Amino acid sequence: MDNILVTGGAGYIGSHTCKQLYKAGYMPVVYDNLATGHEDNVRWGPLVHGDIRDRDQLRHAIKRWQPQCVIHFAASAYVGESTVDPRKYYNNNVAGSLALLDTCVDTNLRNVVFSSSCATYGIPSKLPITEDSPLAPINPYGRTKLIGEMMLQDYVDAYRMRYVALRYFNAAGADLDGELREKHDPETHLIPRALMAAAGRIDMLKVFGDDYETPDGTCIRDYIHVMDLAQAHVSAVEHLLDGGKNMVANLGSGQGASVKQIIDTIERLTHRRVPVQCEPRRAGDPPALYSDVHTATSELKFMPRFSDLETIIRTAAPTFGLEVAHELVA
Ligand code: UFG
Numbered sequence: 001m002d003n004i005l006v007t008g009g010a011g012y013i014g015s016h017t018c019k020q021l022y023k024a025g026y027m028p029v030v031y032d033n034l035a036t037g038h039e040d041n042v043r044w045g046p047l048v049h050g051d052i053r054d055r056d057q058l059r060h061a062i063k064r065w066q067p068q069c070v071i072h073f074a075a076s077a078y079v080g081e082s083t084v085d086p087r088k089y090y091n092n093n094v095a096g097s098l099a100l101l102d103t104c105v106d107t108n109l110r111n112v113v114f115s116s117s118c119a120t121y122g123i124p125s126k127l128p129i130t131e132d133s134p135l136a137p138i139n140p141y142g143r144t145k146l147i148g149e150m151m152l153q154d155y156v157d158a159y160r161m162r163y164v165a166l167r168y169f170n171a172a173g174a175d176l177d178g179e180l181r182e183k184h185d186p187e188t189h190l191i192p193r194a195l196m197a198a199a200g201r202i203d204m205l206k207v208f209g210d211d212y213e214t215p216d217g218t219c220i221r222d223y224i225h226v227m228d229l230a231q232a233h234v235s236a237v238e239h240l241l242d243g244g245k246n247m248v249a250n251l252g253s254g255q256g257a258s259v260k261q262i263i264d265t266i267e268r269l270t271h272r273r274v275p276v277q278c279e280p281r282r283a284g285d286p287p288a289l290y291s292d293v294h295t296a297t298s299e300l301k302f303m304p305r306f307s308d309l310e311t312i313i314r315t316a317a318p319t320f321g322l323e324v325a326h327e328l329v330a
Contacts, residue, residue, distance in 0.1 A: 008073030010037025082141035093144035169222035169252030209281035218259035222252035222290035225306035252291030253307035
């Protein structure tokens, strides 16, 4: 059984990926400082409680577990926070990635799957977004992810590193078996907040802007089920272990959905109202983002299976005490 080092493996996307790695016959070795991750998400292999900036501990973990590949999730990932506390983002995401990559080079661990983001594109000039679209991030979070990609490219050239960078669109939903769920604190993402409003856990959902130049005036995003994302990471690991080329790939559903469509789908499936209040636009929100996923489809055999809105909402709803009757799901 090959070991795979998973930094940030106690977090939302990381833990779902560990489960898929295990099912595919790998042992995920989670390396996480538990700043935002949860210890009870680590169930499919050992947990090393450590920070990626601690090079000694990282080196020790790599020597102990001899992983064939690292999947690097560990990062800070709130766009809004990154604009008010950019040093945290440069520290965790840039200095942290530097420490990890240096330690990988020093220990001869050459295969890296990197969590990147559609935030590297900024406001796209055309849709759907292909990987060769201009990279012009509009917030510090996106810039730190772009720097991570640039570091990898330079390490390929200089140190024979090999990598797949995956640019996620909007991760959503939860494990179909109900073993894992989305537990962000604070929770800022649209689908969990809308479900919290439907469940009466918050007074209402604030809708950030209904005057965009989109068909219903609300922002359009590309929601991808976390299990589809997780499976794509397994494919990326296998691509590298099979000697595949260095690459960058978008990971989304390839479809856009508006804030209003999300609310409508939640109301239809849960039979609850989502109380809403319209607010001004949120700073730094592009009007529409959705992916072209042909690269992932052709190079990683990526095939989203659960990324329709119904499945996303059906799997996310139980986290907030809401049930969705199965017969309502298409
Ligand atoms: N939104 C609301 N109300 C809320 C929360 C969100 O109207 O309470 C809207 C946002 O304005 C946006 C959409 O719902 O139009 C989605 O917002 P999220 O906060 O759920 O997600 P983002 O698109 O802002 O962020 C995601 C990832 C980031 C990534 C970013 C790239 O979470 O990690 O996409 O743009 F960087």
